[in-house]
Amino acid sequence: MIELVITACLLSGSKDCQKIEVPVEEGVSLSACLKTAHDRALDWQADHAEYMVVGWQCTDTDKAAEK
Incomplete structure (x- = not known):
């Protein structure tokens, strides 16, 4: 299964x-x-x-589970 993983940070100034x-x-x-x-x-x-979105990637969760 393919999944979109978004990396997002709060805009409130915190990390x-x-x-x-x-x-x-x-x-x-x-x-x-x-x-x-x-x-x-x-x-x-x-x-x-x-x-605020700072990055994204698509992953194959089936292949990740095989590792």
Whole structure:
């Protein structure tokens, strides 16, 4: 399963950053996730105005579980 992981920090001036897992539709490839990640991260930030997105990545959770 492919997952979009957004790294976001609170705008309150603290260094409180966290990784947020954003669901990706089943069957989406890693390359398709990467192509839409920027727009999806911006959409997430628009819904969470107290945060600033500082990074994102698409991961294959099935391959990560194999390690």
